[in-house]
Amino acid sequence: MNAIPAGDTAVNPALRAATGHESADLAAFAAALRYEDIPAAVIDRTVDFFVDWAGSALSGGGQRAVGAIERFAAAMGPQDGRSEILTARRTTSPLFAAMVNAAASHISEQDDVHNGSVFHPAAVVFPAALATAQHVGASGRDFLAASVAGYEAGIRVGEFLGRSHYRVFHTTGTAGTVAAAVAAGRLLGLDAKAMLDAVGSAGTQAAGLWEFLRDAADSKQLHTAKAAADGLTAAFLAAEGFTGARRILEGAQGMAAGMSRDADPKKIVDRLGSRWTVLETSFKFHASCRHTHPAADALLGLVEAHDLSPEAIAHVVAHVHQGAIDVLGPVTDPKTVHQAKFSMPATLGLIAVHRRAGMAEFDAYLSDPAARAFLDRVEMALDPEVDAAYPRRWIGKVSLRTGDGTVLEGRVDEPKGDPGNTLTRAETDAKARRLAAYGGMLDAAGIDALMPRLWSIADRNAVGRLV
Amino acid sequence: MNAIPAGDTAVNPALRAATGHESADLAAFAAALRYEDIPAAVIDRTVDFFVDWAGSALSGGGQRAVGAIERFAAAMGPQDGRSEILTARRTTSPLFAAMVNAAASHISEQDDVHNGSVFHPAAVVFPAALATAQHVGASGRDFLAASVAGYEAGIRVGEFLGRSHYRVFHTTGTAGTVAAAVAAGRLLGLDAKAMLDAVGSAGTQAAGLWEFLRDAADSKQLHTAKAAADGLTAAFLAAEGFTGARRILEGAQGMAAGMSRDADPKKIVDRLGSRWTVLETSFKFHASCRHTHPAADALLGLVEAHDLSPEAIAHVVAHVHQGAIDVLGPVTDPKTVHQAKFSMPATLGLIAVHRRAGMAEFDAYLSDPAARAFLDRVEMALDPEVDAAYPRRWIGKVSLRTGDGTVLEGRVDEPKGDPGNTLTRAETDAKARRLAAYGGMLDAAGIDALMPRLWSIADRNAVGRLV
Numbered sequence: 001m002n003a004i005p006a007g008d009t010a011v012n013p014a015l016r017a018a019t020g021h022e023s024a025d026l027a028a029f030a031a032a033l034r035y036e037d038i039p040a041a042v043i044d045r046t047v048d049f050f051v052d053w054a055g056s057a058l059s060g061g062g063q064r065a066v067g068a069i070e071r072f073a074a075a076m077g078p079q080d081g082r083s084e085i086l087t088a089r090r091t092t093s094p095l096f097a098a099m100v101n102a103a104a105s106h107i108s109e110q111d112d113v114h115n116g117s118v119f120h121p122a123a124v125v126f127p128a129a130l131a132t133a134q135h136v137g138a139s140g141r142d143f144l145a146a147s148v149a150g151y152e153a154g155i156r157v158g159e160f161l162g163r164s165h166y167r168v169f170h171t172t173g174t175a176g177t178v179a180a181a182v183a184a185g186r187l188l189g190l191d192a193k194a195m196l197d198a199v200g201s202a203g204t205q206a207a208g209l210w211e212f213l214r215d216a217a218d219s220k221q222l223h224t225a226k227a228a229a230d231g232l233t234a235a236f237l238a239a240e241g242f243t244g245a246r247r248i249l250e251g252a253q254g255m256a257a258g259m260s261r262d263a264d265p266k267k268i269v270d271r272l273g274s275r276w277t278v279l280e281t282s283f284k285f286h287a288s289c290r291h292t293h294p295a296a297d298a299l300l301g302l303v304e305a306h307d308l309s310p311e312a313i314a315h316v317v318a319h320v321h322q323g324a325i326d327v328l329g330p331v332t333d334p335k336t337v338h339q340a341k342f343s344m345p346a347t348l349g350l351i352a353v354h355r356r357a358g359m360a361e362f363d364a365y366l367s368d369p370a371a372r373a374f375l376d377r378v379e380m381a382l383d384p385e386v387d388a389a390y391p392r393r394w395i396g397k398v399s400l401r402t403g404d405g406t407v408l409e410g411r412v413d414e415p416k417g418d419p420g421n422t423l424t425r426a427e428t429d430a431k432a433r434r435l436a437a438y439g440g441m442l443d444a445a446g447i448d449a450l451m452p453r454l455w456s457i458a459d460r461n462a463v464g465r466l467v
Numbered sequence: 468m469n470a471i472p473a474g475d476t477a478v479n480p481a482l483r484a485a486t487g488h489e490s491a492d493l494a495a496f497a498a499a500l501r502y503e504d505i506p507a508a509v510i511d512r513t514v515d516f517f518v519d520w521a522g523s524a525l526s527g528g529g530q531r532a533v534g535a536i537e538r539f540a541a542a543m544g545p546q547d548g549r550s551e552i553l554t555a556r557r558t559t560s561p562l563f564a565a566m567v568n569a570a571a572s573h574i575s576e577q578d579d580v581h582n583g584s585v586f587h588p589a590a591v592v593f594p595a596a597l598a599t600a601q602h603v604g605a606s607g608r609d610f611l612a613a614s615v616a617g618y619e620a621g622i623r624v625g626e627f628l629g630r631s632h633y634r635v636f637h638t639t640g641t642a643g644t645v646a647a648a649v650a651a652g653r654l655l656g657l658d659a660k661a662m663l664d665a666v667g668s669a670g671t672q673a674a675g676l677w678e679f680l681r682d683a684a685d686s687k688q689l690h691t692a693k694a695a696a697d698g699l700t701a702a703f704l705a706a707e708g709f710t711g712a713r714r715i716l717e718g719a720q721g722m723a724a725g726m727s728r729d730a731d732p733k734k735i736v737d738r739l740g741s742r743w744t745v746l747e748t749s750f751k752f753h754a755s756c757r758h759t760h761p762a763a764d765a766l767l768g769l770v771e772a773h774d775l776s777p778e779a780i781a782h783v784v785a786h787v788h789q790g791a792i793d794v795l796g797p798v799t800d801p802k803t804v805h806q807a808k809f810s811m812p813a814t815l816g817l818i819a820v821h822r823r824a825g826m827a828e829f830d831a832y833l834s835d836p837a838a839r840a841f842l843d844r845v846e847m848a849l850d851p852e853v854d855a856a857y858p859r860r861w862i863g864k865v866s867l868r869t870g871d872g873t874v875l876e877g878r879v880d881e882p883k884g885d886p887g888n889t890l891t892r893a894e895t896d897a898k899a900r901r902l903a904a905y906g907g908m909l910d911a912a913g914i915d916a917l918m919p920r921l922w923s924i925a926d927r928n929a930v931g932r933l934v
Binding site: 064065067068069071072075076077078079093094095096167168169173197200201203204205206207208209210211212213214215216217218219222223226230233236237240241242243244245246247248251252253254255257258259326330 | 531532534535536538539542543544545546560561562563634635636640664667668670671672673674675676677678679680681682683684685686689690693697700703704707708709710711712713714715718719720721722724725726793797
C-alpha cells in the first residue's frame with residue numbers, strides 16, 4: 001500500500017512530481033460551471049443519459065437487493081420529504097432517495113459507462129443530483145449543469161486512479177463518491193472553497209471492493225447506493241461549514257496514495273472546459289458487464305454473417321484486456337442472474353443461442369441448457385492489442401471454431417453504444433421504456449406519461465416529482 | 468495497490484498462503500458470543516470503557532464539526548425514534564444516533580485506544596451498539612456482549628491490516644466499520660452466515676484517509692461517524708437478507724489486497740475466545756493524539772523530577788516510532804485546537820508549561836505564548852528501539868537540553884492509561900464527569916444522575932435512554 005508520507009520514497013513518482021493543486025482546480029471548475037457555458041451537444045447527450053438512467057433505475061424496482069435497501073431506508077429515514085424514490089413511488093429526505101435510486105440504477109447492468117475511466121457515471125451522478133434538485137427546488141437546467149459537473153469530475157477521477165485501482169476497487173464506488181458530491185454540491189450552490197471541502201469529505205469516504213464478485217454477493221448495489229449517498233452527505237456537510245482535506249485526490253495520504261499505483265494527477269484536470277467526457281460516454285446495449293460487450297458484438301457479427309446455429313459452434317476464444325480477466329475471471333459457474341452478467345461464457349452463450357443478451361435472456365439463463373452449454377465452450381485469453389488499446393478503446397475480438405474445424409475470426413472496433421456506434425434517441429426511448437416496464441412499477445399508461453417529462457427535463461422550472 | 472487477482476503474483480505472500488476462511492471464523496465467533504462466556508474482568512473493563520466513552524461523547528456536544536453532523540442528521544433523518552443522540556438530547560433512528568454519537572466521541576481525543584492495532588474501539592463500537600440496543604430493546608448484558616464482540620473483531624482487523632495500512636488509512640475508520648457491524652449485528656441476533664454478510668458489506672464500505680491532517684480538516688469526525696453508521700447499515704442490511712463478500716478481509720480483491728502490504732490473515736482469528744483484547748486496551752490520559760503520549764509522560768517525569776521551569780528547557784527531542792512521524796509530522800504550525808492535539812511540539816509545550824495537557828490546556832493553546840514557544844524547541848527523531856517495540860509497546864523517550872547545556876534523558880515504558888499503568892474506577896469516573904461537564908449539555912445534577920446509570924449498565928433489563 002503506497003504510503004507516501006512526506007519525505008518518504010514515493011511508490012508513484014507522478015504523485016511526488018505534482019506541483020499544482022489539482023483537487024482545487026477540479027472543485028473550482030465544478031463550482032463555476034453554468035448551463036450557458038455547456039455546449040448544446042453536451043446538454044443533449046446528458047438528457048439522453050438521464051432518460052437512459054431513469055429506465056435503469058425503474059428496472060431495479062422489483063429486485064431483491066434493491067428491496068432490502070429500500071426497507072432499510074424506510075426504517076432509518078423519514079416517511080416524507082421532497083425527494084423521490086422512483087421505484088417505491090414515495091418521497092423522503094435526499095439522502096435516502098439518492099441511496100435507493102442509486103442501488104436500483106446499477107442492478108440491471110444497463111446503465112451507461114465511460115470507457116477510459118471504466119466508470120458508470122449515471123448510476124451515481126443522477127441519483128444524487130435528482131434528490132438534491134428536488135429538495136432545493138432547482139430548475140431542470142441547473143439539474144443538468146450539476147449532472148454534467150458530476151460526469152466531468154467523476155470520469156477524470158476514475159482516469160486519474162487508473163488501471164491499478166480498478167484491479168481491486170470498483171471505481172464507480174470510489175470515484176463515484178466524488179462525482180456525486182460535485183453534482184449535489186453544484187445544486188447546493190457551493191463556492192469553490194466549499195466545493196473543495198465537499199470533494200475532500202467525499203474522497204475520504206470513497207470505498208468499494210471487487211471481492212464480492214466471487215460470491216455473487218449484493219455489494220455492487222451497495223457501492224452505487226453508498227457512493228451517491230456519501231457524496232451527497234459530503235456536499236450537504238460542506239454547506240454546513242464542515243471542512244475536508246484540500247488534496248484528497250493527489251495528496252501524500254490521499255486516495256491515490258492509498259489506492260493506486262499508476263495515478264497521474266494531470267488527468268484530474270485534463271482539458272477541463274474544453275474536453276467534454278459526457279460525449280465520450282457509452283450506452284450499454286447488452287444487459288451484462290461492459291467487459292463482455294466487445295466480444296459479444298464480435299461474436300454476434302460472426303453468428304449473423306455466417307448464420308451459425310449454436311450447435312455449430314464448438315469453441316470460442318474471447319481475446320480480451322486484463323481488466324476483463326480481473327473482473328470476469330472469478331465467475332466460473334454463475335449461480336444467479338446477476339452473476340451470469342459477469343460471465344463471459346454466459347453472455348456469449350446467450351448471443352450464440354438467441355443472438356441477443358438482454359434482460360429477458362439473462363432472466364431465463366439459469367434454466368437455459370442451450371446457453372449454459374457454452375460454459376464449457378468459451379474461454380478468455382489476454383490479447384496484447386486489445387489490452388494496449390484499453391481503456392481508451394474497447395476492441396472486441398473472438399476466434400470461433402466450428403464443429404467441422406473451421407476457424408472464424410470476428411472483430412469490432414467500437415461496441416454498440418460507444419460514441420461512434422451510438423443509440424439513436426428512438427433507440428434510447430425504446431430501451432428506457434422496456435426497462436421501466438421490466439421493473440413493473442408503472443403500467444404502459446404510466447410510462448407513456450413519464451417519458452415526455454424525462455425528455456423535457458431542460459424546460460422544467462423546478463425538477464419536481466417525475467413518477 | 469496490491470491487486471491480487473487470481474493467478475497474479477501476490478505482493479503479499481501471506482494473503483496467498485491463507486488457506487482458512489478467517490472472515491467466516493471471525494463472524495462465527497461474534498455471532499455466538501454470549502455474555503456468560505465472557506470473563507468477569509473483561510465485562511468490568513468494558514463497563515469502564517463504556518463510562519469513559521460516554522464522557523467523550525458528551526464532551527463533543529458543543530463542537531463545530533459535531534454540530535454540522537447533527538444538523539445533517541436533523542435534515543436527513545426522522546425526528547423521533549428509540550435511539551438517542553446523547554449530545555442533542557433527542558431521539559431518532561439508529562443510523563443517525565450512531566452517526567452523531569460517533570462523531571462526538573472522537574473529537575476531544577480522550578477516547579480509548581488499542582496499542583497493537585492503533586485503533587480506537589470505543590468511538591465506533593459503542594455508538595453502533597447503543598443505537599441498536601435502544602432500537603431493539605436489548606438488555607444491558609446483551610449490549611455489553613455485543614460491545615465486547617465489536618472490540619475483539621475490530622482490534623483484530625486493525626492488527627491484520629497492519630502498519631502499512633495505518634500509514635495512509637485511519638484504521639478507526641476502516642477496521643471500525645467492521646467492528647460496528649459486528650456489534651450491531653450481534654444485537655440484531657444475526658447468525659454466523661448473516662454475520663459474515665454483515666462483515667462483507669462493512670468491509671466493502673471501509674474508508675478513511677489521513678490526508679486531512681495537513682489541513683486540520685474535520686474528517687476525523689466524519690470517519691468515526693461513518694464507521695459507526697456504515698457498520699450499522701451493514702448489519703441491518705444483513706438482517707434483511709442482503710449478502711456480502713465471504714472473504715472481504717483476506718480475499719484476493721478484499722480489504723488487505725487493496726489497502727495493505729503487510730496483512731497477516733492469522734491475526735484475524737488470533738486466539739479468539741481466549742485472548743481478550745479488551746484487556747489490552749488503553750485509556751487516554753492527555754487530550755491529544757495517542758502518538759504524543761509516551762513522550763509527554765517521559766517529559767512530565769523529567770519536569771517533575773527536576774522541577775524544571777519552562778524557561779529552563781532549551782530543546783527537547785522526542786524519540787519516536789515511524790507511525791508518530793507519519794501522523795504528527797504533517798502538522799508543523801497548528802492553527803486550530805484540534806490540530807494542536809496532533810502536534811508533538813504543542814503537546815510537549817503544554818506539559819512543559821502546565822505539567823498537564825488536558826482539554827482546558829489545549830483550548831487555551833492558541834493564545835498561550837509560553838507553550839507556543841516550544842514549537843521551535845521540540846523535534847521528533849525516529850528511534851530504532853521505540854520503533855521496533857511499536858505497536859505492541861509504546862515506549863516514551865525524550866532527551867532534554869537545559870539552558871546551561873545539561874542533557875537529561877527521560878523514559879516511560881508504559882504511558883499513563885496503558886493496562887499496566889491504568890486508571891482506577893475513581894479516575895475514570897472523574898474523567899468522564901469532567902468531559903461531560905466540558906460538553907455543557909448537562910449540569911452538575913444531570914451528571915450526578917447519569918453516572919450511576921452508566922456504571923450499572925449490566926443490570927438494566929433494557930438499555931433505554933441514558934441522558
